[in-house]
Amino acid sequence: MIKAIDETRIENTRSNGSSNLEILTAAAECFMEQGFHATSIDDVARRLGATKGRIYHYYSSKTDLFFDVHREGMARLFNAVKPAMKGEGDGVTRLGRMLKNHALAMMESLAFETVVVQGVHMHRLGATTPAQRRTLDELMIIRDEFETLFKIVAYEAAEDGSLASRDISITVKTILGAINWLAIWYRPRPDETEVDREILAAKIVETILSGLRRRE
């Protein structure tokens, strides 16, 4: 799974040409713990055991760094969810697979996905330069596309009769909220294994698919 993510990682080129996963990871962790504005470039550098110079060599601004972390987070979500769209099972079954993979990606790349959640909230924020504004819009388009993946399969599920709901848009937003909320409350335990995460993801998906009320 993780190897698959690495192999299919989309290009991460930014302003200065090359990228640097080490920097991205350190930045993601800082942004997760303190948020974008409370994180100084020096904080990220300190976590790297380096200085500003290294970061500004690769990224032209703090905002661009944030954007690239966001980009990486979205890429991982796509890589996790897209393969689950096709395959066997009715619409809701496939939706369940997508949700489970989404949840697992949230846990495995918690720092990046927390930044993604922050980024959504940042939409309104006036990004300073026009170039940054364009990048931000582009990121929001990617986010919409991600949501659309779920809408597509939800429509298919409505047509094959496996989906109960009527209002697809609200339904998708609701269930994605349940998953994304992991960024708020989930913290990995030190001794946690992949299996533990699978179990947690399965429980969450089960709740979403079956609902709270017992079925007869």
Add this chain to the structure above:
Amino acid sequence: MIKAIDETRIENTRSNGSSNLEILTAAAECFMEQGFHATSIDDVARRLGATKGRIYHYYSSKTDLFFDVHREGMARLFNAVKPAMKGEGDGVTRLGRMLKNHALAMMESLAFETVVVQGVHMHRLGATTPAQRRTLDELMIIRDEFETLFKIVAYEAAEDGSLASRDISITVKTILGAINWLAIWYRPRPDETEVDREILAAKIVETILSGLRRRE
């Protein structure tokens, strides 16, 4: 409903003694739009048509102001949800009422509740002074109590057989995530009425209670 909130509003006294709902509201809106760190005290003052002096007359620091907004947001959630715990219906029915009221409160006090959501995320953040650290811990206790309200009724629902789920803690976190996510995507339309919000809340709750998969 709104009048009821005002009547039962808990005391909002802070450092300097008295409070000021006007300031709290302006601050909540700024924090919602830009986040805590990106919001300057001057921003809040500008929105009030005033200057820093007014704000620092009532609040000893930006952090304390944030805390009081959070407090107000939590108070509104409690006032919305608590009355729905008791009354007729099985456990899941009452849970549904609580969730619906929660969703409505999110929409009606969007700015305050967005700050509450931010506050949860801020938990890890090192609040500077020991006094602020204590206040932050206190706020998190209040949040836990809020979550406990749902757990209590969920346990009752498990006992009366109306609840399908086994893991109460994960179930509650999942469904609260679905509701809280409203803070991210919900934006009131200009011509929106109370009825519109009721319909939206009902759809969300229906999705949570019944689940995605169609029942035979």
Add this chain to the structure above:
DNA sequence: CAAGTGCATACTACTGAGTATGTTTCTGGG
């Protein structure tokens, strides 16, 4: 060995939290 690459060091300039100090309006006791 010349030209870049990959950083570190040492600055600058500005923003923004908090403070110190007016200035005006209210309030309550004589």
Add this chain to the structure above:
DNA sequence: CCCAGAAACATACTCAGTAGTATGCACTTG
């Protein structure tokens, strides 16, 4: 009715933190 004194702000500062820059320096590569 008058007038301390407090309450409710506004104005004008200070100063620490931080984004971004300019420059230096080792090390690689063609």
